[in-house]
Amino acid sequence: xxxxxxxxxxxxxxxxxxxxxxxxxxxxxxxxxxxxxRAEDADLIVLxxxxxxEKAEEKVFSELxxxxxxxxxxxxxxxxxxxxxxxxxxxxxxxxxxxxAPTVDLVVGSQNYHRLPALIARAxxxxxxxxxxFPIEDKFxxxxxxxxxxxxxxxxxxxxxxxxxxxxxxxFCVVPYTRGAEASRPVVKIIEETERLAQAGVRxxxxxxxxxxxxxxxxxxxRAWPLARxxxxxxxxxxxxxxxxxxxxxxxxxxxxIAAHRDLPGLMPYLHVPAQSGSDHVLSRxxxxxxxADYLDTITHLRAARPDMAFSSDFIVxxxxxxxxxxxxxxxxxxxxxxAGAFSFKYSARPGTPAAEMPDQIGEDAKSxxxxxxxxxxxxxxxxxxxxxxxxxxxxxxxxxxxxPGQIVGRSPYLQAVQVMAPQSLIGKIAAVTIxxxxxxxxxxxxxxxAEAAGx
Ligand code: 5AD
Ligand code: SF4
Numbered sequence: 298x299x300x301x302x303x304x305x306x307x308x309x310x311x312x313x314x315x316x317x318x319x320x321x322x323x324x325x326x327x328x329x330x331x332x333x334x335r336a337e338d339a340d341l342i343v344l345x346x347x348x349x350x351e352k353a354e355e356k357v358f359s360e361l362x363x364x365x366x367x368x369x370x371x372x373x374x375x376x377x378x379x380x381x382x383x384x385x386x387x388x389x390x391x392x393x394x395x396x397x398a399p400t401v402d403l404v405v406g407s408q409n410y411h412r413l414p415a416l417i418a419r420a421x422x423x424x425x426x427x428x429x430x431f432p433i434e435d436k437f438x439x440x441x442x443x444x445x446x447x448x449x450x451x452x453x454x455x456x457x458x459x460x461x462x463x464x465x466x467x468x469f470c471v472v473p474y475t476r477g478a479e480a481s482r483p484v485v486k487i488i489e490e491t492e493r494l495a496q497a498g499v500r501x502x503x504x505x506x507x508x509x510x511x512x513x514x515x516x517x518x519x520r521a522w523p524l525a526r527x528x529x530x531x532x533x534x535x536x537x538x539x540x541x542x543x544x545x546x547x548x549x550x551x552x553x554x555i556a557a558h559r560d561l562p563g564l565m566p567y568l569h570v571p572a573q574s575g576s577d578h579v580l581s582r583x584x585x586x587x588x589x590a591d592y593l594d595t596i597t598h599l600r601a602a603r604p605d606m607a608f609s610s611d612f613i614v615x616x617x618x619x620x621x622x623x624x625x626x627x628x629x630x631x632x633x634x635x636x637a638g639a640f641s642f643k644y645s646a647r648p649g650t651p652a653a654e655m656p657d658q659i660g661e662d663a664k665s666x667x668x669x670x671x672x673x674x675x676x677x678x679x680x681x682x683x684x685x686x687x688x689x690x691x692x693x694x695x696x697x698x699x700x701x702p703g704q705i706v707g708r709s710p711y712l713q714a715v716q717v718m719a720p721q722s723l724i725g726k727i728a729a730v731t732i733x734x735x736x737x738x739x740x741x742x743x744x745x746x747x748a749e750a751a752g753x
Contacts, residue, residue, distance in 0.1 A: 317383070344364070361382070472507050523553055579623045692710060
Protein backbone atom coordinates (compact mmCIF):
# COMPACT_ATOMS: atom_id res chain seq x y z
CA UNK A 298 0.00 0.00 0.00
CA UNK A 299 1.24 3.46 -0.87
CA UNK A 300 0.18 6.61 1.03
CA UNK A 301 -3.42 7.82 0.62
CA UNK A 302 -4.05 9.60 -2.64
CA UNK A 303 -7.29 10.85 -4.08
CA UNK A 304 -8.95 9.99 -7.36
CA UNK A 305 -11.79 11.85 -9.01
CA UNK A 306 -13.60 9.87 -11.70
CA UNK A 307 -16.07 11.65 -13.95
CA UNK A 308 -18.40 9.55 -16.09
CA UNK A 309 -19.94 10.67 -19.35
CA UNK A 310 -22.51 8.80 -21.40
CA UNK A 311 -24.21 5.51 -20.70
CA UNK A 312 -24.70 3.24 -17.70
CA UNK A 313 -21.89 1.05 -18.93
CA UNK A 314 -19.51 3.94 -18.23
CA UNK A 315 -20.97 4.42 -14.75
CA UNK A 316 -20.31 0.74 -14.09
CA UNK A 317 -16.79 0.96 -15.54
CA UNK A 318 -16.05 4.01 -13.38
CA UNK A 319 -17.04 2.07 -10.28
CA UNK A 320 -14.80 -0.80 -11.31
CA UNK A 321 -11.91 1.63 -11.88
CA UNK A 322 -12.42 3.01 -8.38
CA UNK A 323 -12.52 -0.55 -6.95
CA UNK A 324 -9.29 -1.43 -8.75
CA UNK A 325 -7.52 1.73 -7.60
CA UNK A 326 -8.64 1.40 -3.96
CA UNK A 327 -6.04 -1.25 -2.99
CA UNK A 328 -3.39 1.04 -4.56
CA UNK A 329 -4.22 3.63 -1.92
CA UNK A 330 -6.57 5.82 -3.97
CA UNK A 331 -9.62 7.15 -2.17
CA UNK A 332 -12.47 8.55 -4.27
CA UNK A 333 -13.29 12.24 -4.05
CA UNK A 334 -16.26 14.05 -5.56
CA ARG A 335 -14.11 17.20 -5.89
CA ALA A 336 -11.75 17.40 -8.86
CA GLU A 337 -9.81 20.20 -7.05
CA ASP A 338 -8.72 17.74 -4.34
CA ALA A 339 -7.67 14.93 -6.62
CA ASP A 340 -4.17 13.62 -7.35
CA LEU A 341 -5.59 11.63 -10.25
CA ILE A 342 -8.47 12.74 -12.46
CA VAL A 343 -10.08 10.18 -14.76
CA LEU A 344 -12.52 11.26 -17.45
CA UNK A 345 -14.50 8.23 -18.51
CA UNK A 346 -15.68 9.40 -21.90
CA UNK A 347 -18.48 8.84 -24.42
CA UNK A 348 -18.12 8.96 -28.19
CA UNK A 349 -21.68 8.20 -29.30
CA UNK A 350 -22.49 11.67 -30.65
CA GLU A 351 -20.31 14.63 -31.58
CA LYS A 352 -21.58 16.65 -28.62
CA ALA A 353 -20.49 13.97 -26.17
CA GLU A 354 -17.01 14.14 -27.62
CA GLU A 355 -16.87 17.95 -27.51
CA LYS A 356 -17.77 17.84 -23.82
CA VAL A 357 -14.64 15.82 -23.09
CA PHE A 358 -12.33 18.37 -24.68
CA SER A 359 -13.98 21.30 -22.93
CA GLU A 360 -13.70 19.39 -19.64
CA LEU A 361 -10.02 18.78 -20.36
CA UNK A 362 -9.57 22.56 -20.66
CA UNK A 363 -10.92 22.94 -17.12
CA UNK A 364 -8.77 20.09 -15.82
CA UNK A 365 -5.67 21.71 -17.29
CA UNK A 366 -6.34 24.81 -15.21
CA UNK A 367 -6.66 22.66 -12.07
CA UNK A 368 -3.47 20.81 -12.90
CA UNK A 369 -1.54 24.04 -13.44
CA UNK A 370 -2.87 25.54 -10.20
CA UNK A 371 -1.77 22.42 -8.30
CA UNK A 372 1.66 22.47 -10.00
CA UNK A 373 2.16 26.09 -8.89
CA UNK A 374 2.01 24.91 -5.26
CA UNK A 375 4.21 21.89 -5.95
CA UNK A 376 1.46 19.25 -6.16
CA UNK A 377 1.39 16.80 -9.05
CA UNK A 378 -1.96 15.96 -10.62
CA UNK A 379 -2.32 13.25 -13.25
CA UNK A 380 -5.03 13.32 -15.90
CA UNK A 381 -6.29 10.15 -17.53
CA UNK A 382 -8.78 9.83 -20.38
CA UNK A 383 -10.64 6.52 -20.41
CA UNK A 384 -13.64 5.09 -22.25
CA UNK A 385 -14.85 5.36 -25.80
CA UNK A 386 -13.20 8.66 -26.87
CA UNK A 387 -9.93 7.19 -25.60
CA UNK A 388 -10.59 4.03 -27.60
CA UNK A 389 -11.47 5.94 -30.77
CA UNK A 390 -8.78 8.63 -30.74
CA UNK A 391 -5.87 7.20 -28.71
CA UNK A 392 -2.70 9.23 -29.18
CA UNK A 393 -4.52 12.04 -30.98
CA UNK A 394 -5.97 13.04 -27.58
CA UNK A 395 -2.50 13.70 -26.20
CA UNK A 396 -1.65 15.72 -29.30
CA UNK A 397 -4.77 17.84 -28.94
CA ALA A 398 -4.62 18.08 -25.14
CA PRO A 399 -0.98 17.72 -23.97
CA THR A 400 -2.13 18.03 -20.36
CA VAL A 401 -3.26 14.38 -20.58
CA ASP A 402 -0.86 11.88 -18.96
CA LEU A 403 -2.66 8.68 -19.80
CA VAL A 404 -5.12 7.39 -22.38
CA VAL A 405 -6.73 4.07 -21.58
CA GLY A 406 -9.26 2.28 -23.81
CA SER A 407 -12.54 0.73 -22.74
CA GLN A 408 -11.08 -2.79 -22.64
CA ASN A 409 -7.85 -1.88 -20.83
CA TYR A 410 -8.78 -0.05 -17.68
CA HIS A 411 -7.93 -3.05 -15.50
CA ARG A 412 -4.33 -2.08 -16.23
CA LEU A 413 -4.77 1.37 -14.65
CA PRO A 414 -2.55 0.77 -11.57
CA ALA A 415 0.41 -0.34 -13.72
CA LEU A 416 -0.19 2.40 -16.29
CA ILE A 417 -0.34 5.08 -13.60
CA ALA A 418 2.94 3.88 -12.12
CA ARG A 419 4.56 4.05 -15.57
CA ALA A 420 3.07 7.44 -16.45
CA UNK A 421 4.34 8.81 -13.14
CA UNK A 422 7.86 8.04 -14.29
CA UNK A 423 7.29 10.39 -17.22
CA UNK A 424 5.86 10.74 -20.71
CA UNK A 425 2.25 10.37 -21.84
CA UNK A 426 1.07 6.78 -22.20
CA UNK A 427 -1.56 5.37 -24.53
CA UNK A 428 -3.07 1.90 -24.12
CA UNK A 429 -5.99 1.21 -26.44
CA UNK A 430 -5.13 -2.17 -28.00
CA PHE A 431 -7.84 -4.76 -27.41
CA PRO A 432 -6.03 -7.00 -24.88
CA ILE A 433 -5.94 -10.79 -24.91
CA GLU A 434 -6.80 -11.09 -21.24
CA ASP A 435 -10.33 -10.37 -20.02
CA LYS A 436 -10.42 -7.22 -17.90
CA PHE A 437 -13.18 -8.70 -15.74
CA UNK A 438 -10.79 -11.45 -14.65
CA UNK A 439 -8.30 -8.87 -13.33
CA UNK A 440 -10.52 -6.13 -11.89
CA UNK A 441 -10.83 -5.97 -8.10
CA UNK A 442 -14.25 -6.44 -6.53
CA UNK A 443 -15.83 -3.51 -4.68
CA UNK A 444 -15.50 -3.31 -0.89
CA UNK A 445 -18.65 -3.64 1.21
CA UNK A 446 -18.38 0.05 2.08
CA UNK A 447 -18.17 1.02 -1.61
CA UNK A 448 -21.25 -1.07 -2.45
CA UNK A 449 -23.21 0.52 0.40
CA UNK A 450 -22.20 4.02 -0.66
CA UNK A 451 -23.51 3.33 -4.16
CA UNK A 452 -26.99 2.43 -2.95
CA UNK A 453 -29.51 -0.39 -3.10
CA UNK A 454 -29.69 -0.60 -6.87
CA UNK A 455 -26.62 -1.76 -8.78
CA UNK A 456 -25.51 -2.42 -12.34
CA UNK A 457 -23.74 -5.57 -13.44
CA UNK A 458 -22.18 -5.70 -16.89
CA UNK A 459 -23.02 -9.04 -18.47
CA UNK A 460 -22.28 -8.33 -22.10
CA UNK A 461 -20.17 -5.85 -24.01
CA UNK A 462 -19.75 -4.75 -27.58
CA UNK A 463 -22.02 -5.17 -30.55
CA UNK A 464 -22.04 -7.01 -33.86
CA UNK A 465 -25.09 -5.29 -35.31
CA UNK A 466 -23.32 -2.41 -37.06
CA UNK A 467 -26.30 -0.08 -37.38
CA UNK A 468 -25.08 2.42 -39.97
CA PHE A 469 -25.11 5.43 -37.60
CA CYS A 470 -23.37 3.86 -34.61
CA VAL A 471 -19.77 3.84 -33.34
CA VAL A 472 -20.30 1.23 -30.64
CA PRO A 473 -19.12 -1.79 -32.69
CA TYR A 474 -15.86 0.12 -33.30
CA THR A 475 -15.28 1.54 -29.81
CA ARG A 476 -16.54 -1.35 -27.70
CA GLY A 477 -15.56 -4.11 -30.08
CA ALA A 478 -17.19 -7.41 -30.93
CA GLU A 479 -20.09 -8.74 -28.93
CA ALA A 480 -18.94 -10.78 -25.92
CA SER A 481 -20.76 -12.24 -22.91
CA ARG A 482 -19.41 -12.87 -19.42
CA PRO A 483 -19.77 -16.37 -17.95
CA VAL A 484 -22.79 -17.00 -15.72
CA VAL A 485 -20.69 -18.04 -12.69
CA LYS A 486 -18.82 -14.71 -12.65
CA ILE A 487 -22.05 -12.73 -12.88
CA ILE A 488 -23.62 -14.71 -10.05
CA GLU A 489 -20.53 -14.25 -7.85
CA GLU A 490 -20.69 -10.50 -8.44
CA THR A 491 -24.44 -10.41 -7.78
CA GLU A 492 -24.11 -12.41 -4.54
CA ARG A 493 -21.44 -10.04 -3.30
CA LEU A 494 -23.66 -7.06 -4.05
CA ALA A 495 -26.69 -8.70 -2.41
CA GLN A 496 -24.73 -9.55 0.74
CA ALA A 497 -23.84 -5.87 1.12
CA GLY A 498 -27.48 -4.79 0.86
CA VAL A 499 -28.20 -4.38 -2.86
CA ARG A 500 -31.83 -5.22 -3.66
CA UNK A 501 -32.09 -4.44 -7.35
CA UNK A 502 -29.79 -5.57 -10.16
CA UNK A 503 -29.78 -4.08 -13.63
CA UNK A 504 -27.94 -6.27 -16.08
CA UNK A 505 -26.24 -4.05 -18.61
CA UNK A 506 -24.74 -4.50 -22.04
CA UNK A 507 -24.76 -2.59 -25.33
CA UNK A 508 -26.87 -5.38 -26.73
CA UNK A 509 -27.82 -7.10 -23.50
CA UNK A 510 -30.50 -9.37 -24.87
CA UNK A 511 -27.99 -10.94 -27.26
CA UNK A 512 -26.40 -12.37 -24.08
CA UNK A 513 -25.10 -15.92 -24.56
CA UNK A 514 -22.58 -16.44 -21.76
CA UNK A 515 -21.22 -19.80 -20.77
CA UNK A 516 -23.33 -21.48 -18.09
CA UNK A 517 -22.00 -23.78 -15.34
CA UNK A 518 -23.15 -26.70 -17.51
CA UNK A 519 -20.75 -25.58 -20.25
CA ARG A 520 -23.56 -24.50 -22.56
CA ALA A 521 -24.41 -20.99 -23.72
CA TRP A 522 -27.20 -19.54 -21.58
CA PRO A 523 -29.62 -17.03 -23.02
CA LEU A 524 -30.51 -13.92 -21.02
CA ALA A 525 -33.83 -15.42 -19.84
CA ARG A 526 -32.02 -18.26 -18.12
CA UNK A 527 -29.48 -15.89 -16.55
CA UNK A 528 -32.33 -13.75 -15.20
CA UNK A 529 -34.03 -16.80 -13.69
CA UNK A 530 -30.77 -17.70 -11.92
CA UNK A 531 -30.23 -14.13 -10.66
CA UNK A 532 -33.77 -14.17 -9.31
CA UNK A 533 -32.67 -17.02 -7.02
CA UNK A 534 -29.92 -14.96 -5.37
CA UNK A 535 -30.97 -14.28 -1.79
CA UNK A 536 -31.79 -10.61 -1.25
CA UNK A 537 -32.33 -9.69 -4.91
CA UNK A 538 -35.93 -8.56 -5.18
CA UNK A 539 -35.85 -6.78 -8.52
CA UNK A 540 -34.21 -7.29 -11.88
CA UNK A 541 -33.93 -5.16 -14.99
CA UNK A 542 -31.81 -5.33 -18.13
CA UNK A 543 -30.75 -2.73 -20.66
CA UNK A 544 -30.18 -1.98 -23.57
CA UNK A 545 -32.09 -4.39 -25.75
CA UNK A 546 -32.26 -4.76 -29.51
CA UNK A 547 -35.79 -5.47 -30.83
CA UNK A 548 -34.43 -8.27 -32.98
CA UNK A 549 -33.12 -10.17 -29.94
CA UNK A 550 -36.41 -10.06 -28.00
CA UNK A 551 -36.82 -13.83 -28.42
CA UNK A 552 -39.77 -15.95 -27.23
CA UNK A 553 -37.93 -17.21 -24.13
CA UNK A 554 -37.10 -13.70 -22.98
CA ILE A 555 -40.66 -12.52 -23.55
CA ALA A 556 -41.86 -15.52 -21.48
CA ALA A 557 -39.46 -14.49 -18.68
CA HIS A 558 -41.56 -11.35 -18.28
CA ARG A 559 -44.53 -13.60 -17.56
CA ASP A 560 -42.68 -16.10 -15.36
CA LEU A 561 -40.25 -14.10 -13.23
CA PRO A 562 -42.00 -11.96 -10.65
CA GLY A 563 -38.77 -10.07 -9.87
CA LEU A 564 -38.35 -8.95 -13.46
CA MET A 565 -39.66 -5.39 -13.60
CA PRO A 566 -42.40 -4.66 -16.15
CA TYR A 567 -40.48 -1.82 -17.76
CA LEU A 568 -38.33 -2.32 -20.81
CA HIS A 569 -36.00 -0.02 -22.73
CA VAL A 570 -36.05 -1.25 -26.30
CA PRO A 571 -34.85 1.31 -28.83
CA ALA A 572 -36.88 1.60 -32.05
CA GLN A 573 -34.77 4.51 -33.47
CA SER A 574 -37.42 5.25 -36.13
CA GLY A 575 -40.99 4.37 -37.08
CA SER A 576 -40.30 4.39 -40.82
CA ASP A 577 -39.35 1.21 -42.66
CA HIS A 578 -37.43 3.26 -45.23
CA VAL A 579 -35.24 4.79 -42.51
CA LEU A 580 -34.96 1.55 -40.52
CA SER A 581 -33.64 -0.22 -43.57
CA ARG A 582 -31.06 2.50 -44.27
CA UNK A 583 -30.08 2.33 -40.61
CA UNK A 584 -29.61 -1.46 -41.12
CA UNK A 585 -31.66 -2.05 -38.00
CA UNK A 586 -32.78 -5.51 -39.13
CA UNK A 587 -36.35 -4.89 -37.92
CA UNK A 588 -39.38 -3.23 -39.43
CA UNK A 589 -42.03 -1.10 -37.79
CA ALA A 590 -44.37 -4.12 -37.86
CA ASP A 591 -41.72 -6.36 -36.20
CA TYR A 592 -41.32 -3.80 -33.46
CA LEU A 593 -45.04 -3.48 -32.84
CA ASP A 594 -45.38 -7.25 -32.86
CA THR A 595 -42.75 -7.58 -30.14
CA ILE A 596 -44.56 -4.98 -28.02
CA THR A 597 -47.84 -6.89 -28.46
CA HIS A 598 -46.24 -10.16 -27.37
CA LEU A 599 -44.65 -8.54 -24.34
CA ARG A 600 -47.96 -7.01 -23.33
CA ALA A 601 -49.64 -10.39 -23.74
CA ALA A 602 -46.99 -11.94 -21.47
CA ARG A 603 -47.25 -9.18 -18.87
CA PRO A 604 -50.23 -6.83 -19.23
CA ASP A 605 -48.79 -4.08 -17.01
CA MET A 606 -45.63 -3.83 -19.14
CA ALA A 607 -44.44 -0.31 -20.08
CA PHE A 608 -41.83 0.72 -22.59
CA SER A 609 -39.17 3.26 -23.31
CA SER A 610 -37.14 3.79 -26.46
CA ASP A 611 -34.43 5.80 -28.19
CA PHE A 612 -35.21 7.75 -31.35
CA ILE A 613 -32.96 9.49 -33.85
CA VAL A 614 -34.33 12.37 -35.93
CA UNK A 615 -32.80 13.66 -39.14
CA UNK A 616 -31.11 10.44 -40.20
CA UNK A 617 -29.83 10.91 -43.81
CA UNK A 618 -32.71 10.75 -46.29
CA UNK A 619 -35.43 11.01 -43.59
CA UNK A 620 -38.42 12.68 -45.27
CA UNK A 621 -41.22 14.53 -43.50
CA UNK A 622 -43.34 11.45 -44.09
CA UNK A 623 -40.74 9.15 -42.56
CA UNK A 624 -40.62 11.42 -39.56
CA UNK A 625 -44.40 11.40 -39.21
CA UNK A 626 -44.21 7.60 -39.09
CA UNK A 627 -41.95 7.95 -36.07
CA UNK A 628 -44.45 10.29 -34.42
CA UNK A 629 -47.27 7.84 -35.07
CA UNK A 630 -45.24 4.93 -33.66
CA UNK A 631 -44.83 6.87 -30.43
CA UNK A 632 -48.60 7.28 -30.11
CA UNK A 633 -49.28 3.72 -31.16
CA UNK A 634 -47.01 2.22 -28.48
CA UNK A 635 -47.78 4.87 -25.87
CA UNK A 636 -44.23 4.95 -24.51
CA ALA A 637 -43.82 5.71 -20.81
CA GLY A 638 -40.64 7.57 -21.74
CA ALA A 639 -38.03 7.89 -24.48
CA PHE A 640 -34.71 9.49 -25.31
CA SER A 641 -34.45 11.46 -28.51
CA PHE A 642 -31.38 12.56 -30.43
CA LYS A 643 -30.53 14.56 -33.51
CA TYR A 644 -28.61 12.38 -35.92
CA SER A 645 -24.89 13.08 -35.48
CA ALA A 646 -22.57 11.97 -38.29
CA ARG A 647 -19.80 9.85 -36.78
CA PRO A 648 -16.58 9.53 -38.76
CA GLY A 649 -16.01 5.99 -40.00
CA THR A 650 -19.68 4.94 -39.94
CA PRO A 651 -21.56 4.24 -43.21
CA ALA A 652 -24.33 6.80 -42.57
CA ALA A 653 -21.77 9.61 -42.32
CA GLU A 654 -20.98 8.97 -46.01
CA MET A 655 -24.60 9.00 -47.17
CA PRO A 656 -25.23 11.87 -49.60
CA ASP A 657 -28.63 13.03 -48.37
CA GLN A 658 -27.66 14.52 -45.00
CA ILE A 659 -30.40 16.56 -43.30
CA GLY A 660 -29.83 20.22 -42.38
CA GLU A 661 -29.48 21.35 -38.78
CA ASP A 662 -32.68 23.42 -38.82
CA ALA A 663 -34.83 20.52 -39.97
CA LYS A 664 -33.24 18.29 -37.31
CA SER A 665 -33.97 20.84 -34.57
CA UNK A 666 -37.55 21.28 -35.71
CA UNK A 667 -38.15 17.52 -35.79
CA UNK A 668 -36.50 17.01 -32.42
CA UNK A 669 -38.83 19.60 -30.94
CA UNK A 670 -41.90 17.88 -32.34
CA UNK A 671 -40.64 14.46 -31.31
CA UNK A 672 -39.98 15.58 -27.76
CA UNK A 673 -43.47 17.06 -27.56
CA UNK A 674 -44.94 13.68 -28.61
CA UNK A 675 -42.77 11.83 -26.08
CA UNK A 676 -43.65 14.27 -23.28
CA UNK A 677 -47.34 13.94 -24.06
CA UNK A 678 -47.15 10.14 -23.87
CA UNK A 679 -45.04 10.08 -20.76
CA UNK A 680 -47.33 12.59 -18.99
CA UNK A 681 -50.32 10.40 -19.92
CA UNK A 682 -48.51 7.34 -18.56
CA UNK A 683 -47.73 9.11 -15.28
CA UNK A 684 -51.30 10.40 -15.03
CA UNK A 685 -52.58 6.82 -15.36
CA UNK A 686 -50.54 5.96 -12.25
CA UNK A 687 -52.58 8.35 -10.11
CA UNK A 688 -54.57 6.34 -7.56
CA UNK A 689 -52.65 3.14 -8.38
CA UNK A 690 -50.74 1.29 -5.69
CA UNK A 691 -47.17 0.61 -6.84
CA UNK A 692 -44.33 -1.25 -5.16
CA UNK A 693 -41.55 1.23 -4.44
CA UNK A 694 -37.94 0.34 -3.64
CA UNK A 695 -36.74 3.12 -1.37
CA UNK A 696 -33.27 4.43 -2.18
CA UNK A 697 -32.43 7.54 -0.14
CA UNK A 698 -33.73 10.54 1.79
CA UNK A 699 -36.14 12.64 -0.28
CA UNK A 700 -36.29 16.32 -1.17
CA UNK A 701 -37.93 17.47 2.05
CA PRO A 702 -37.44 16.55 5.72
CA GLY A 703 -39.36 13.38 6.59
CA GLN A 704 -39.52 12.28 2.95
CA ILE A 705 -37.77 9.33 1.38
CA VAL A 706 -37.55 8.62 -2.31
CA GLY A 707 -37.61 5.39 -4.24
CA ARG A 708 -38.35 3.93 -7.64
CA SER A 709 -41.56 2.45 -8.93
CA PRO A 710 -41.43 -0.66 -11.15
CA TYR A 711 -41.42 1.83 -14.06
CA LEU A 712 -38.34 3.66 -12.73
CA GLN A 713 -40.38 6.71 -11.77
CA ALA A 714 -39.05 8.59 -8.74
CA VAL A 715 -41.65 8.39 -5.94
CA GLN A 716 -41.47 10.75 -2.95
CA VAL A 717 -43.16 9.51 0.22
CA MET A 718 -43.40 10.73 3.84
CA ALA A 719 -42.02 7.64 5.55
CA PRO A 720 -39.31 6.62 8.03
CA GLN A 721 -35.69 6.38 6.86
CA SER A 722 -35.67 2.79 8.12
CA LEU A 723 -37.55 1.87 4.94
CA ILE A 724 -34.52 2.72 2.78
CA GLY A 725 -33.43 -0.51 1.11
CA LYS A 726 -36.92 -1.98 1.44
CA ILE A 727 -39.89 -2.33 -0.83
CA ALA A 728 -43.28 -1.01 0.20
CA ALA A 729 -46.62 -0.56 -1.48
CA VAL A 730 -47.32 3.11 -2.13
CA THR A 731 -50.56 4.67 -3.31
CA ILE A 732 -49.86 7.46 -5.78
CA UNK A 733 -51.59 10.64 -4.68
CA UNK A 734 -50.00 13.28 -6.90
CA UNK A 735 -48.19 13.37 -10.22
CA UNK A 736 -45.85 16.14 -11.35
CA UNK A 737 -43.72 16.37 -14.49
CA UNK A 738 -40.77 14.40 -13.17
CA UNK A 739 -41.87 12.85 -9.87
CA UNK A 740 -44.72 10.99 -8.32
CA UNK A 741 -45.85 11.54 -4.74
CA UNK A 742 -47.57 8.93 -2.64
CA UNK A 743 -48.36 7.52 0.78
CA UNK A 744 -47.61 4.14 2.27
CA UNK A 745 -50.40 1.73 1.45
CA UNK A 746 -49.63 -0.87 4.08
CA UNK A 747 -46.90 -1.91 6.48
CA ALA A 748 -43.58 -2.23 4.71
CA GLU A 749 -42.30 -5.61 3.76
CA ALA A 750 -38.64 -6.40 3.85
CA ALA A 751 -37.50 -7.47 0.45
CA GLY A 752 -35.94 -10.82 -0.05
CA UNK A 753 -35.04 -11.66 3.53
N1 5AD B 1 -26.44 10.11 -33.81
C1 5AD B 1 -27.48 10.29 -32.98
N2 5AD B 1 -27.86 9.40 -32.06
C2 5AD B 1 -27.14 8.25 -31.97
N3 5AD B 1 -27.27 7.18 -31.19
C3 5AD B 1 -26.31 6.30 -31.50
N4 5AD B 1 -25.55 6.78 -32.49
C4 5AD B 1 -26.05 8.00 -32.82
C5 5AD B 1 -25.70 8.98 -33.77
N5 5AD B 1 -24.69 8.79 -34.61
C6 5AD B 1 -28.35 7.05 -30.21
C7 5AD B 1 -29.22 5.83 -30.51
C8 5AD B 1 -28.81 4.86 -29.44
C9 5AD B 1 -28.46 5.79 -28.30
C10 5AD B 1 -27.63 5.21 -27.22
O1 5AD B 1 -27.79 6.85 -28.93
O2 5AD B 1 -30.57 6.21 -30.36
O3 5AD B 1 -29.84 3.95 -29.11
FE1 SF4 C 1 -25.14 0.69 -31.97
FE2 SF4 C 1 -27.17 -0.52 -30.66
FE3 SF4 C 1 -27.01 -0.68 -33.35
FE4 SF4 C 1 -25.23 -2.00 -31.79
S1 SF4 C 1 -27.49 -2.36 -31.93
S2 SF4 C 1 -24.76 -0.80 -33.63
S3 SF4 C 1 -24.97 -0.54 -30.09
S4 SF4 C 1 -27.35 1.18 -32.10
